[in-house]
Amino acid sequence: MKLSHKLYPFQNSDPNRKSIGDIIILHGLFGSSKNWVTVAKFLSNFGSVYAVDQRNHGDSPHAEEHSIRLMSEDLEEFIFDHKIQNPVLLGHSMGGLVAMYFDLTHPGILKKLIIQDIAPRSYPFAYDNEIQSMSFALDGYSSRTEIDSEMAKYVSDTFIRQFLQMSLERNENGKYGWKLNVNGLNHARRVFEDVFTFDTTSMTPTLFLLGGSSEYIRDSDFQVMDQFFKNNQKITIAGGGHYIHFTHQAKYLELLDRELSSIS
Known part of the structure; x- marks a missing residue:
């Protein structure tokens, strides 16, 4: 690759x-x-x-x-x-x-x-909470603040949320998405x-x-x-x-x- x-x-x-x-x-x-x-x-x-x-x-x-x-x-x-x-x-x-x-x-x-x-x-x-915090649909969210509030339901640590959100991007149409392959990583649970x-x-x-x-x-x-x-x-x-x-x-x-x- x-x-x-x-x-x-x-x-x-x-x-x-x-x-x-x-x-x-x-x-x-x-x-x-x-x-x-x-x-x-x-x-x-x-x-x-x-x-x-x-x-x-x-x-x-x-x-x-x-x-x-x-x-x-x-x-x-x-x-x-x-x-x-x-x-x-x-x-x-x-x-x-x-x-x-x-x-x-x-x-x-x-x-x-x-x-x-x-x-x-x-x-x-041991990253179920992190995966869940990035697995909800982002349609309808208009700001990072709104997304962060939803993520906080799964990950309470602000530092970790900010770390994860470094992979959050907004495209030219204003829609948010993850650069991470969240689903693929979720299915690689024996990686370590x-x-x-x-x-x-x-x-x-x-x-x-x-x-x-x-x-x-x-x-x-x-x-x-x-x-x-x-x-x-x-x-x-x-x-x-x-x-x-x-x-x-x-x-x-x-x-x-x-x-x-x-x-x-």
Whole structure:
């Protein structure tokens, strides 16, 4: 599948600073490249950044099938089409699962792997409320405020609703619609199950950036991280949840700066 993306070319005011190479960002479930503008612009100080829309998200095509394996194949095609060599791959949540699966099945391709707040294991599809909040008919709604009020019946968290609404668009006829393939994602409820069922290991330098208060990471995950990724480092942002690139952005960018500055 040909994926849509936003390119942020390498630009640095220091003439002595050379590019570390290309950087690819993979967003999480219900996200898109739009969620990563600030991070992508920051990372363009180190190299050219490709912020990708994965299948069924953003401006990329919709498909009936949605799996980590297929998204990894989409990424392989993207890297080949854009002639990208030895990239740094940053993946958050679903994007992190895709990034880890890609690295484990494509040894020697990546220069570095950065995984945000997810572990190489199975996860339940615990997003019924989010799906319901995007499944009611939008005909007759004339404003985002009206839609938000209806969504609040299913998702009380304002932050999550605003995150979801980054995929809400209004066409030239004034009608609202979701850029997400909501129905397709709803039918992919096993997307996070039984992904890492092989014995392959990776020596790719890997950084796990974790939220200290995240519900996605448990103590036993550290062992499974070590099991698959033999050359890894783990950094936890105290008090952070699943969206540390938003909620703890200053610390998050500081850690990325330190990590990428060490790459020659």
